[in-house]
Amino acid sequence: MAWHTIQEAQQLTGKSRRTLYRDMAAGRLSWAPEGDSARRLETSELIRVYGALLPMAQPEAEKTAHSDTANGTQDTALILAELKALREEVAELRQAMRLIEHKPEPAQPDTPESVPPDKPAPWWRRPLFTRKG
Known part of the structure; x- marks a missing residue:
């Protein structure tokens, strides 16, 4: 759930600041420290102690489009x-x-038979020891 400041908790519960601090001091309302001297309260704690919360009036954001981005413009x-x-x-x-x-790969010359006979074998395919004699 969300965390609220004391002022927000007042608006949500309809209780005074003094009542909130008194309930926190008595241990009826749990809180968490925020910074050096601030406290924050969780929504579920406010509901547990005070019951249903009041709706907070949130100002509706003004929705305006830029003049260049109106629907139906050439852009x-x-x-x-x-x-x-x-x-x-x-x-x-x-x-x-x-x-x-999915294209098949061309055959690679891995076998000695694939090396043309007029070319000498590469150094890594040559035998290590040869008998001369």
């Missing part, structure tokens, strides 16, 4: 067109990746 249409183009490009790239991932 919005450009952004949507660019978004569509980018989505198509991503789909094409994904398809290309699928084709690359």
Whole structure:
């Protein structure tokens, strides 16, 4: 649950500051220290001690858009067109990746038979000891 200051707890419970501090001192209301001299109270503790809480009036934020970002502007249409183009490009790239991932790899010359006879074998394929004789 949320933590509240003493002032917020007053608004939530409808109790006075003095009542809150008296209940904290008597041990009826649990609290936690915040900084050197502040206290904070948890919502569940306030409900346990005082019952249902009062609704806090929260000011509704004023919602205004910038004049350039109103719905239906030319910029919005450009952004949507660019978004569509980018989505198509991503789909094409994904398809290309699928084709690359499933493409069989060419055979690598790991066996001595795959080395042409006119070329000498690489140093790591040559025998360590040879008999001359």
